Amino acid sequence: MKKINKKEKREIRHRRVRxxxxxxxxKPRLSVFRSLKHIYVQIIDDEKxxxxxxxxxxxxxxxxxxxxATKQEIAxxxxxxxxxxxxxxxxxxxxxxxxxxKYHGRIKILAEKAKExxxxx
Numbered sequence: 001m002k003k004i005n006k007k008e009k010r011e012i013r014h015r016r017v018r019x020x021x022x023x024x025x026x027k028p029r030l031s032v033f034r035s036l037k038h039i040y041v042q043i044i045d046d047e048k049x050x051x052x053x054x055x056x057x058x059x060x061x062x063x064x065x066x067x068x069a070t071k072q073e074i075a076x077x078x079x080x081x082x083x084x085x086x087x088x089x090x091x092x093x094x095x096x097x098x099x100x101x102k103y104h105g106r107i108k109i110l111a112e113k114a115k116e117x118x119x120x121x
Contacts, residue, residue, distance in 0.1 A: 014100030021097050022046050030082070030094040030114070030121075034106055039075055041082045041110065043091060053089055055082040075106040079113030086119055093120045 004012075023029030023046040033040045043053040057074045059081060069077075086094070101107045115121060 010100040012100070017097060017100060021095050023095055023097075027093045027095055028052055028091060029097050030119070031097045032099050032101065032107055032110060034075075034099075034101060039071075039078055039106060039110065041078060043082070043086055043089075043094060052091065053082065053085045055085060071106055072109050075110040076113045079110040080117050082110075083114045083117035083119045092118070096121045 021029060023044050025045055025047060029044045029046055031042045031044055038057050040056040041054065042051050044051050055078055057078055060074065060077050086092075096111060098107050098111075103111070111121070
C-alpha cells in the first residue's frame with residue numbers, strides 16, 4: 001500500500017470540494033490558498049475562467065510592521081482586504097472554496113473577517 005502524505009490528502013479533499021462548487025457571474029468562487037508563510041485569496045468566475053479580484057499578505061500596508069504580527073492577524077487583514085476589493089467591483093455574494101484545507105485556524109479567521117466586512121457566503 002502506498003502511504004499518502006499531507007499534500008496529497010489536501011489535493012484529494014480539494015478535488016472533492018471543487019466537484020461540488022462552481023463559481024458564476026452572480027456568485028463567484030472565493031478561493032483560498034495558504035502556505036506555511038503566506039496566504040492568498042482570489043475571487044474567480046468559473047464560467048469565463050478569469051480572476052475578478054485577488055489579495056494576499058504581500059499587499060498589506062506597512063509590511064515591516066507586520067513582521068511582528070501573527071499569521072492569524074495577517075489572515076484577518078487579508079480577509080478585510082478581499083472584501084473591500086470585492087465591494088469596489090460590485091461583488092456581494094460568493095461561494096467559499098477552502099481549497100482542501102480544514103475550516104479552522106487561518107482559513108476560518110479569513111472567512112469570518114470577510115463575512116464581517118460585507119461578503120455573503
